[in-house]
Amino acid sequence: MDNFTLNIPTKIFFGRNQIKVLGRQIEKYGATRVLICYGSKRIKREGLFQTITDKLTDRGLFYTELGGIEPNPRITSVREGVRICREENIDFILAVGGGSVIDCAKAIAGSVNYEGDPWDFFLRKAAINKAIPIGTVLTLAATGSESNGNAVVSNIETQQKLAVYSPILWPKFSVLDPEYTYSVPPFHTAAGIADIMSHIFEQYFSPTPDTFTQDRLAEALLKTCLKYAPIVMEKPNDYTARAEILWAGNLALNTLLSLGREGDWANHSIEHEVSALFDISHGAGLAILFPNWMKYVMDDNNTDKFYNLAVNVFGVAESADKKAAALEGIDRLRTFYNSVGLPARLSETGVEEDSLRKMAEGAVRFGEIGEFKKLKSKDVLAILKMAY
Ligand code: NZQ
Ligand code: ZN
Numbered sequence: 001m002d003n004f005t006l007n008i009p010t011k012i013f014f015g016r017n018q019i020k021v022l023g024r025q026i027e028k029y030g031a032t033r034v035l036i037c038y039g040s041k042r043i044k045r046e047g048l049f050q051t052i053t054d055k056l057t058d059r060g061l062f063y064t065e066l067g068g069i070e071p072n073p074r075i076t077s078v079r080e081g082v083r084i085c086r087e088e089n090i091d092f093i094l095a096v097g098g099g100s101v102i103d104c105a106k107a108i109a110g111s112v113n114y115e116g117d118p119w120d121f122f123l124r125k126a127a128i129n130k131a132i133p134i135g136t137v138l139t140l141a142a143t144g145s146e147s148n149g150n151a152v153v154s155n156i157e158t159q160q161k162l163a164v165y166s167p168i169l170w171p172k173f174s175v176l177d178p179e180y181t182y183s184v185p186p187f188h189t190a191a192g193i194a195d196i197m198s199h200i201f202e203q204y205f206s207p208t209p210d211t212f213t214q215d216r217l218a219e220a221l222l223k224t225c226l227k228y229a230p231i232v233m234e235k236p237n238d239y240t241a242r243a244e245i246l247w248a249g250n251l252a253l254n255t256l257l258s259l260g261r262e263g264d265w266a267n268h269s270i271e272h273e274v275s276a277l278f279d280i281s282h283g284a285g286l287a288i289l290f291p292n293w294m295k296y297v298m299d300d301n302n303t304d305k306f307y308n309l310a311v312n313v314f315g316v317a318e319s320a321d322k323k324a325a326a327l328e329g330i331d332r333l334r335t336f337y338n339s340v341g342l343p344a345r346l347s348e349t350g351v352e353e354d355s356l357r358k359m360a361e362g363a364v365r366f367g368e369i370g371e372f373k374k375l376k377s378k379d380v381l382a383i384l385k386m387a388y
Contacts, residue, residue: 001210001260008254010147011173014247016239018175019051019137022094023059025173029133031092034063035085037105038096041067043139046183052096052137064088066108069097072275072282073104075155078118081108085132093134095171098192099143099152099282102136106151106169109134119155122162124366128169136174140184141246142192142283144199144253146174154276160362161276176250178242186233190340191283193229193245197222198267198286199252205297205305205372208261215308218257222313224248229340266363266370267293270380273359280349287342288349291334292386297373298326305372306330346388356384 013021026034034056036049043049056063066081084090085108095105110128111118120126138146145151149169154161184192204218224244231241251257270293271285298306303322310316310329319325334344343349360381368374375383 001214002208002262004259006255006259008147008256009170009172010254012147012176012250013173014176015243016177016179018177019055021173022052022055022135022137022175023061025135026056026061026092026094027059029092029172031133032061033088033090034061034092034094035081035088035090035108036063036065036094036096037069037081037101037108038065038067039069039071039098039101042183043096048096048137048139048180052094064090069101069104071098071100072154072161072279073100073107073152075107075119075122075153077104078107078111078153081105082111082118085112091132093132094137095134096137096139098138098140098188099145102138102143102145102171103151103153105134105136106131106145106149106171107153107164110151110164110166110169118153121164122153122155122160128164128166131166131168133172134169136171137180138174138176138246139180140188140192141181141242141249142188142195144196144249146171146176147250147254152272154279159276161272163272176246178239178246181242181246182237184236186236186341187284188281189232189236190229190337190342191281191287192249193225193283193340194287194337194342195283196245196249196252197225198283198290200257201290202265202268203257203261203263204309205264206261207264207371211261214257214259214261216312219309219312221248221252221257222309226313226336229336233340262371264370264372266373266375266380269363269369270359270383273362274346274351276362277355277359278349278351280351284342284349285346287337288344288346288387289383291330291337292383294330294333295327296379296383296386297370298323298330302372346384351388353388356388357381360384
């Protein structure tokens with residue numbers, strides 16, 4: 001286990017009716033002028049927008065809005081948000097939605113005080129060192145963006161989807177009410193669960209030795225996903241199941257699992273290339289890629305890790321033939337994704353085969369990817385072909 005510092009700065013308000021804290025939380029940061037960011041008009045139809053604005057108005061807080069933020073949010077929305085913030089002297093951003101809305105809000109928050117174009121941060125031409133505070137009201141269990149400093153944004157003109165990280169982009173607080181996730185349709189529920197599981201895999205498959213506690217924590221969260229996924233798919237309004245998934249999603253990417261070890265993150269780099277070109281759902285892309293990556297990188301030196309996953313999480317019987325058991329575990333992962341309605345092949349999602357090479361090159365634009373197994377462009381291409 002490596003040295004680490006545990007610092008999870010986002011305050012989480014978890015459970016029914018925790019929205020009651022909203023006004024007071026915003027005021028804590030001395031803010032009086034709020035930009036509410038959201039995606040479709042769904043939050044207006046469902047009444048959540050009204051609930052939120054009532055809370056702000058009750059405390060005399062000014063608000064304005066930026067709606068229409070796309071799934072796989074675009075840099076054009078970030079620019080529009082920056083314009084509104086400057087024009088309206090916004091001093092707090094409230095993101096209401098899933099990872100896309102939250103990421104867009106973070107990028108806006110980090111760009112308001114920057115004179116150049118926000119895309120510079122994603123191209124690593126500049127670093128975010130000043131941001132206005134943000135808070136979130138999460139409506140989809142998936143990315144963990146509600147308590148981390150990452151933002152992933154797409155640029156349609158350049159056909160790129162890139163990530164930025166800054167410690168000052170962590171939301172100040174996040175409201176996680178499982179009831180707000182009841183309305184998530186089956187496909188996005190399943191894709192969110194695949195994203196959560198992928199975050200766990202990215203940290204579980206680590207080159208760092210001696211991570212027993214971290215590995216068992218990761219396995220527990222994976223088991224939560226396997227246990228509650230069929231329940232939320234069948235009964236979307238099951239509070240307990242939604243709550244378990246929501247909490248697992250938060251723990252999967254709030255840095256807890258990353259402590260004391262390096263993560264891999266190759267699958268995320270590859271998936272971002274896929275969704276940059278074809279705008280597919282991030283979680284669905286990961287569900288296609290991960291089993292193929294597992295088969296590609298498993299070798300005689302790392303079979304134990306896959307064997308532990310198979311036995312401890314997927315219930316494969318212990319066996320002297322560790323490789324066979326490990327492969328059975330990977331097959332069970334594939335079967336699980338099929339069972340919740342996720343696609344198994346890139347060809348099912350509209351991805352065109354002649355784009356695979358471009359994706360493979362894009363994935364390694366900043367150098368080799370992966371820490372558990374380092375991948376060059378040729379390796380990425382091989383994985384994409386297996387997944388096609
Ligand atoms: O526009 P709305 O109405 O919000 O619709 C969304 C969207 O169409 C819908 N939805 C969300 N909550 C709902 C709901 N529909 C009904 N009822 C609800 N309660 O679901 C659709 C997908 O939403 P989106 O926010 O795009 O999904 P997700 O949370 O999976 O976010 C995906 C984005 O996050 C990035 C991904 O790359 C992708 O761009 N990621 C961000 C990360 C981070 N910041 O740490 C890490 C991840 O690995 C990921 O890369
Ligand atoms: Zn992800």
